[in-house]
Amino acid sequence: MRVPFIKMHGLGNDFIVLDARETALPAIPSNFANRLADRREGIGCDQLIVLEPSDTCDFRMRIFNSDGSEVEACGNASRAVALLHGQPAKVETGGGAITLEPATGGASVDMGSPKFEWDAIPLAYAMDTANMPVGWDMLDAPMAVNVGNPHVIFFTDDADAVDLAAIGPAIETDPLFPERINVNVASIAGDNHLTLHVWERGAGLTRACGTGACATAVAAIRKGIAKSPVTVTLPGGDLNIAWEQGGTIRMTGPATEAFRGTFEWDDYS
Numbered sequence: 274m275r276v277p278f279i280k281m282h283g284l285g286n287d288f289i290v291l292d293a294r295e296t297a298l299p300a301i302p303s304n305f306a307n308r309l310a311d312r313r314e315g316i317g318c319d320q321l322i323v324l325e326p327s328d329t330c331d332f333r334m335r336i337f338n339s340d341g342s343e344v345e346a347c348g349n350a351s352r353a354v355a356l357l358h359g360q361p362a363k364v365e366t367g368g369g370a371i372t373l374e375p376a377t378g379g380a381s382v383d384m385g386s387p388k389f390e391w392d393a394i395p396l397a398y399a400m401d402t403a404n405m406p407v408g409w410d411m412l413d414a415p416m417a418v419n420v421g422n423p424h425v426i427f428f429t430d431d432a433d434a435v436d437l438a439a440i441g442p443a444i445e446t447d448p449l450f451p452e453r454i455n456v457n458v459a460s461i462a463g464d465n466h467l468t469l470h471v472w473e474r475g476a477g478l479t480r481a482c483g484t485g486a487c488a489t490a491v492a493a494i495r496k497g498i499a500k501s502p503v504t505v506t507l508p509g510g511d512l513n514i515a516w517e518q519g520g521t522i523r524m525t526g527p528a529t530e531a532f533r534g535t536f537e538w539d540d541y542s
């Protein structure tokens with residue numbers, strides 16, 4: 274069965290989008306997302322995004338990392354889907370409902386409210402998520418935030434100097450994080466301006482991570498080292514994150530459609 278796809282990205286964090294809102298697709302088999310995401314034998318992407326009907330929202334967005342794991346949230350893909358959908362929408366995700374507002378060349382997304390409780394991250398045992406008594410090599414005293422998906426955030430003097438490819442996997446899979454974790458390393462780039470690198474759970478180093486930018490901006494505001502709105506500079510470019518204590522997170526930034534095509538479903542299932 275030939276299936277159409279749309280290839281999109283948000284600041285270089287790239288996606289294959291399958292739109293099953295009008296025409297149902299077969300159930301997503303295990304080992305499907307990772308094979309389609311393979312950059313040599315598949316189409317290649319950081320995440321596979323599947324749009325489906327929803328009983329509670331305008332539609333549902335499912336997110337699969339390139340390792341095949343299905344997860345709760347994807348900020349950059351939310352903006353890409355907003356661009357594709359072309360009008361405001363309330364979208365069901367595993368991490369809760371989000372609101373998309375397309376804007377020229379991208380979108381603004383209400384990502385919902387962050388959670389800080391240790392068991393909402395989740396962590397394997399109780400601790401203060403604003404100043405965690407843990408460390409890995411040169412990274413210590415992180416914060417943790419759930420923005421639909423779980424993030425640990427390290428602030429350091431020079432985020433560009435951290436070899437995140439070397440240390441990221443150990444943190445991602447540490448038993449402290451029963452559902453694994455997205456690993457964020459940030460430094461101050463200026464007033465209300467952060468530099469950020471992310472080792473993504475289930476995808477590794479990406480050129481941008483929208484939920485990582487949200488979690489890191491929220492952590493910086495909570496820590497008192499930045500005020501909303503915060504500009505977050507990732508390797509792929511800038512995102513604008515607005516959040517006030519007690520409110521929801523608003524992420525604004527670009528999204529791009531790269532190309533469209535079709536693939537043979539049976540070759541990957």
Ligand SMILES: N[C@H](CCC[C@H](N)C(=O)O)C(=O)O
Pocket residue numbers: 286319320336338344345346347348349350422423455473474475476479481482483484485
């Ligand atoms: N790796 C993430 C999902 C993708 C998030 C990222 N691509 C974004 O833009 O938020 C996780 O396992 O929670």
